[in-house]
Amino acid sequence: MSEQALAGIRVIECGELVAASYATKLMADLGAEVIKIEAPEGDAARRRGPYPGGVVDPEKSGLFLYLNANKLGMTLDLTRPDGQRVLADLTAEADLLVHNYRPCDMRQRGLSYEPLAEVNPRLIEVSITPFGLEGPNCDLEYTNLTLWNAGGIANLNGAGPGSDERPPLVAFGQQAEFQGGLNGAIAGMAALFARLSSDKGQHVSVSIQESLAAILELTFEYYPYMGLIASRLGQKPIQPLDFLECKDGWIFVCCVEEHQWHTLVDLMGNPEWASIELFENRLTRAQNWDALKMFMQEWAADQSVAELYHAGQARRIPLAPASSMGELFASDHLKARGFFATIEHPVAGPARMPGAPYQMTATPWALRRPAPLLGQHTAEVLSDVLRLSPPQIDTLRRQGVI
Amino acid sequence: MSTKLPLEGVRVADFTWVWAGPFCTLQLAHLGAEVIRVETATRPCVTRMLPPWRDGQPGINRSGYFNQYNQGKLSLALDLKQPRAVEIAKELVAKSDIVCENFAAGVMDRLGLGYETLRSIRPDIIMIALSGYGATGPEHEYVSYGPAQVPLSGLSSLTGYAGSPPMHVGISYGDPTGGLHGAFAVLAALLHRAKTGMGQYIDLSQQETSIAVLAEGTTEYDMNGTQPPRNGNRDPWMAPHGVFRCRGEQRWVAIAVRTDAEWKQLAAMIEGQANDPRFATLAGRKRHEDELEAIVTGWTVKQTREEVVAVLQQAHIPAFATYDSKDLSEDTHLNASGIFAELDHPEVGTLRHVGIPWRMQGTPCKVQRAAPCLGQHTELVMRNILGYTASQIAGLQTDGILR
Numbered sequence: 001m002s003e004q005a006l007a008g009i010r011v012i013e014c015g016e017l018v019a020a021s022y023a024t025k026l027m028a029d030l031g032a033e034v035i036k037i038e039a040p041e042g043d044a045a046r047r048r049g050p051y052p053g054g055v056v057d058p059e060k061s062g063l064f065l066y067l068n069a070n071k072l073g074m075t076l077d078l079t080r081p082d083g084q085r086v087l088a089d090l091t092a093e094a095d096l097l098v099h100n101y102r103p104c105d106m107r108q109r110g111l112s113y114e115p116l117a118e119v120n121p122r123l124i125e126v127s128i129t130p131f132g133l134e135g136p137n138c139d140l141e142y143t144n145l146t147l148w149n150a151g152g153i154a155n156l157n158g159a160g161p162g163s164d165e166r167p168p169l170v171a172f173g174q175q176a177e178f179q180g181g182l183n184g185a186i187a188g189m190a191a192l193f194a195r196l197s198s199d200k201g202q203h204v205s206v207s208i209q210e211s212l213a214a215i216l217e218l219t220f221e222y223y224p225y226m227g228l229i230a231s232r233l234g235q236k237p238i239q240p241l242d243f244l245e246c247k248d249g250w251i252f253v254c255c256v257e258e259h260q261w262h263t264l265v266d267l268m269g270n271p272e273w274a275s276i277e278l279f280e281n282r283l284t285r286a287q288n289w290d291a292l293k294m295f296m297q298e299w300a301a302d303q304s305v306a307e308l309y310h311a312g313q314a315r316r317i318p319l320a321p322a323s324s325m326g327e328l329f330a331s332d333h334l335k336a337r338g339f340f341a342t343i344e345h346p347v348a349g350p351a352r353m354p355g356a357p358y359q360m361t362a363t364p365w366a367l368r369r370p371a372p373l374l375g376q377h378t379a380e381v382l383s384d385v386l387r388l389s390p391p392q393i394d395t396l397r398r399q400g401v402i
Numbered sequence: 403m404s405t406k407l408p409l410e411g412v413r414v415a416d417f418t419w420v421w422a423g424p425f426c427t428l429q430l431a432h433l434g435a436e437v438i439r440v441e442t443a444t445r446p447c448v449t450r451m452l453p454p455w456r457d458g459q460p461g462i463n464r465s466g467y468f469n470q471y472n473q474g475k476l477s478l479a480l481d482l483k484q485p486r487a488v489e490i491a492k493e494l495v496a497k498s499d500i501v502c503e504n505f506a507a508g509v510m511d512r513l514g515l516g517y518e519t520l521r522s523i524r525p526d527i528i529m530i531a532l533s534g535y536g537a538t539g540p541e542h543e544y545v546s547y548g549p550a551q552v553p554l555s556g557l558s559s560l561t562g563y564a565g566s567p568p569m570h571v572g573i574s575y576g577d578p579t580g581g582l583h584g585a586f587a588v589l590a591a592l593l594h595r596a597k598t599g600m601g602q603y604i605d606l607s608q609q610e611t612s613i614a615v616l617a618e619g620t621t622e623y624d625m626n627g628t629q630p631p632r633n634g635n636r637d638p639w640m641a642p643h644g645v646f647r648c649r650g651e652q653r654w655v656a657i658a659v660r661t662d663a664e665w666k667q668l669a670a671m672i673e674g675q676a677n678d679p680r681f682a683t684l685a686g687r688k689r690h691e692d693e694l695e696a697i698v699t700g701w702t703v704k705q706t707r708e709e710v711v712a713v714l715q716q717a718h719i720p721a722f723a724t725y726d727s728k729d730l731s732e733d734t735h736l737n738a739s740g741i742f743a744e745l746d747h748p749e750v751g752t753l754r755h756v757g758i759p760w761r762m763q764g765t766p767c768k769v770q771r772a773a774p775c776l777g778q779h780t781e782l783v784m785r786n787i788l789g790y791t792a793s794q795i796a797g798l799q800t801d802g803i804l805r
Binding site: 003005006018022026030047048049050051052053054060062063065066067113131132133134135136137138140141142143145146147148149150151152153154155156157158159164166167168169170171172173174175178179182183184185186187189190191192193194196197198200201202203204205206207209210211213214215216217218219220221222223224225226228229230231232233237241243245250252254256313316317318319320321322323324325326327328329332333334336337339351352353354356357358359360361362363 | 544547561582603615622629645655721724761
């Protein structure tokens, strides 16, 4: 196997849940050596699942197993001075420190940059925070849900026109945290690249709220450009861009260009209603979408999603299934690309998970080891990286530091 | 002390359009790379043709959508339908470090700008293609639009109100997610090139980068053969966990109660029914969640969202208002943080854009300039980078190559 892109880079991660863990997963998957430090009770992702059969087991959380494959794991109590000393010794031997604590939590855990950089001026610290390192909101309590709302995306999603009573709707999963993780990974890589010429590390911080405000598509600019405020309650500018229910699932019908609509009408067998003036162009189809959707829904009800998807795509209409997880795992396309990867975990057994999200021709993505058991590599890391002797490690263990 | 930007001296030949590709190169521009958009008036970027327009007046350089995602870049007008223009594009690639594109499958090859060709011109080039389905596999030629990626990747089947159809997430989420993964991969390839001198080709599938962020969905299926049901704003491990109506027109607040202790505090504020012992444990609150949410709404609806957030944060319970673009723009914290970039643009004037969501203390990044007008830097690029004389440039303009 040719060398991985990030081989030789050592990363210390103090991650809770998703943001820092995903940032360092991206690095670990490209060959960085990531040492994940968990509090003695373990990363919160161990307590979220999903679990096999729904039975809670911190060694079998799907979220944890996915985010932390390819990493070494150790426990360390960062709330104690002894633990902070071990952390400082580790960062002295590292290229990157990545965490997702708020400023107030950072101070309690010995994660402030200056003292660590005094020992290792080449250290890059990436702080992925909910609201940045300073300012009135920097220490606010948060979860993925509150951040998705704070970033302005929740306001854009939910029941559409006429559904004023229904709340804004969050996207599934931990998307706010994933976005923070992606931005943290980019800023961390950029700092590594800058270090090639400066030979100096630096402190980099990411605000998750800002990371979300940066992806509002065309909606944010409606305010400065036109004084308008976009929301989920507004009508879509063009149609069809909506879901229809088929006999075996849902299809997303997407006609952006007029020729796509005409081809779709042809695929639908040129029904009489399609030539009604109200549905003449993409703008009038949006204005009259309620009526048009009823006609189209009636037509779609007898169709199979897969047949419709492939028939539409064969005619260059950008239809898409509302894929279920099972359909993704069964997809011939994803199989042909070798997307899903499998790894055997000592407690959870074999796990299939999303693999390389991009294929790099010269430097492979690789799943090399399963996620660590809680504290699995504590002694190994202390001995290999810090050259501690077995009695020294025993002392730390007796003191409850590790 | 003059501080170099992280990617200062790195040049990007940017053949991207719409959102995913431009969002990838936007990150590189934010980091100080010289990003040169290759674009043409004969088929302008879709986002140049979409609102919002400055003062509602359409124009190819007046779109807030385009101007938001092309900050800091240069624009070279080049009609790639013409062979002479393709030769100029190759000259640009010869002087670039990175090529980025997100055309439909096969377009770059048909233009004569495929990876093998570009590699023969510039052996250490790093090229990334961001496509909907990737460059291989039986569906790689399928048509992909941003809004269709959300359902295709599975996110829609997991998102929606309980018992209701799959839904969107409000934005074409696969585009920024693909763009960010792409920027990360390019940076990793740059680090590898710095060490080895080798470039490479990166084949990014937006479908795959979108699936990569569904962790709790894919793993549940793998473990149990099931997937989490669409369940509105609820969470299996927290209750109440939702977006609640407040006093005023379309005023909402997100609240997430993480523990029984937090609920006890909130229940004390709400008083009355909230203190029912049925709600004392997470299991109890999940069992009676409709009732629980009605009680919380009864409390929030009498207050402003600001009041609710203040009292909950005081008690260390996560809460935040549902922000829209006006709220974001007027937020005190964000106005002090440096996220907004007031960019002076030749046609739309000085307007606010969302800038860089990270701070690098050693190499402070700042948006270098407003998004370019189409072809704004054609002469600059042709003269300073590619070495053409004024009369050669004029000739190419007359011939319709530089448009």
